[in-house]
Amino acid sequence: MEDKQLEAFEIDCLLGAILLRYGYDFRNYAQASLKRRIHNRLTLSNLQHVSEMIPRILYDEHFFSEFLCDMSITVTEMFRNPEVFKFIREKVVDKLRTYSRINIWNVGCATGEEAYSIAIILAEEGLLNKTHIYATDYDNQALAVAKTGIYPANVMQQYTENYLKAGGRQSFSDYYQARYESAKMKKNLREKITFANHNLMQDGSFAEMHLILCRNVLIYFNQTLQNSVLSLLRDSMVHHGYLVLGDKETLDFSSVANDFESVDKQRRIYRKKRLR
Amino acid sequence: MKKSYQAIVIGASMGGMEALKMILAQLPDNFSLPVIVVQHQMRDSDDFLAVYLNRHCAIKVKEACAHELILPAYVYIAPAAYHLLIEEDKTLSLSVDLPVNYSIPSIDVLFESAADVYGESLVGVVLTGASADGSQGLKKIKAYGGLTVVQDPNTAEAPKMPSAAIKVTQIDHILPPDKIGVFLRELTNDEG
């Protein structure tokens, strides 16, 4: 057997072991990036062959939680693609205003920056008080950071620029307390967001949402998992609820394409049709 | 028997836009291979590069979308702020991630995943740039039996990147940019 084939075989065994031991099916992740990550972990752990990870995964839960961190790529920022937040502010918020209570689900929230961004928009539009934001991820380490709402001070400059491009009306520094090297998001924002563990590979629906942001999460999944997640999102929202995808993602070829209409193609904003 | 290729990957950085234009403009609109490109860009760039190249070339140039099927006669450009990778089923995949070699997209990330998928049927091309990105990827392409091409550093606006590639791996062809397009075309004519 060629080395390459042998390694493909080892990866299959590794993913099978994870599925049997922990119930997470990484076979439904886009394999190229997964493979890159497995290789990084291999080097960091001073191992030579992928198969050597299998006993570690089976017997060492700490090793598995490190592996999970490797797999969850938590790179994010506040007001990423500011024009999307501007559009939400200008075109979506008025529709949300008509509801007596607003539920928002930030799917794959990573370290929380996106959840705080949407909270700020709603605060400026006077809707935060009747809104609840559920921000979920399967990476507990990222969620722990999100809950503290503490970010390095040196990224605030960039976030301020994004905030202004997103149509920010105040001074961005009103939203956090600067302390030495860090900035802590203010309590009135934090208490409106529930950060919780939710694994898209296995967990279900938990509330009826009016707006769902699921950005840069589906890109890591294969068609099967994308479709199952998209069905879950569809079934977790009210008629005419809004769905926002990442900058390079689309519903076009998905199994739920007909259940949504496109509100703004370029900004990847969709609205659920009234289903019979 | 001549070898037949299935895909071309190109990496470019500083000065790459003009070099890419020169090369891609020499490819016909029915070119028999797909071309997948990483050009380093500013993080907040839009799809300007793909639009610009598409306007100046016969072959169709577009920005890569997540999960898109790779087709011949198309040039796919990696979007700014995403790594571009190739999946076993010959689809494109994007990833929001940390930079590699200070870059996202990174040439090494594309080349390494392309080598995994296409093996000896891959052509890797490193163009002008002031970075060392691409050299490890090109090395892997060579190790898997693919063909390696580098822009002649003397013709590069920034010679560092082609020089770095030449230093770490055996290069099959070192060419000026105005010869690379013709070279790629002849490669496909010789097929079979």
Ligand SMILES: C[S@@+](CC[C@H](N)C(=O)[O-])C[C@H]1O[C@@H](n2cnc3c(N)ncnc32)[C@H](O)[C@@H]1O
């Ligand atoms: C690149 S981040 C996106 C962050 C943010 N939405 C943004 O666009 O900036 C991808 C996130 O998806 C999460 N994720 C990946 N697989 C998941 C799963 N099965 N269930 C829940 N979250 C998942 C990762 O942990 C990671 O935090």
